[in-house]
């Protein structure tokens with residue numbers, strides 16, 4: 696696990712992946728996929744405002760992030776004072792509808808969080824190197840309830856222009872990572888204008904693609 700990479704990333708004043716509002720796909724697809732769910736898992740969540748968006752809708756947002764600075768910034772910026780509990784695999788921060796685990800995602804299990812009808816992976820799988828992605832995909836699946844699904848956002852750019860993270864993950868890669876799943880592309884949009892970093896790299900294109908992943912039983 697590349698702790699140093701992420702620790703250095705969180706020492707910088709801004710992070711290219713962090714958005715100042717809830718993610719476009721979460722807002723756009725909220726009614727169709729999120730509305731009515733009791734809780735949603737957000738793995739590798741950084742300090743995403745998606746946690747606040749979901750909690751505002753009275754959905755329990757369960758985030759997992761291993762960088763302490765990111766977790767502390769989340770609470771500082773949100774102005775919420777959580778209850779803090781030391782647990783075997785890290786520290787859990789609880790507020791009304793937000794449960795944020797300061798933990799390595801691979802150390803957290805369904806017995807800790809319960810299962811989920813919905814997982815929202817945004818900038819999570821694309822943050823992981825190839826050698827961890829199979830382990831991550833099966834770990835993610837282990838949190839799903841039998842009727843559950845994953846909404847997963849990948850990145851698409853010309854790999855000659857950037858090496859990642861974020862890594863490029865194709866639909867074909869997703870079929871290899873989730874061999875027992877039905878995978879449907881729902882949407883895509885360009886994020887070239889979302890952060891000066893992408894402009895600096897002079898990328899010709901940079902898209903986020905939203906997939907729905909359902910396990911076949």
Ligand SMILES: C[S@@+](CC[C@H](N)C(=O)[O-])C[C@H]1O[C@@H](n2cnc3c(N)ncnc32)[C@H](O)[C@@H]1O
Nearest residue numbers: 701739740741743760761762799800817818822
């Ligand atoms: C690209 S960022 C995305 C953050 C968030 N999903 C968002 O949309 O803003 C990836 C995050 O994963 C965290 N991370 C990487 N590996 C992790 C692991 N094994 N367990 C928990 N967090 C991890 C990093 O510290 C970083 O904050």
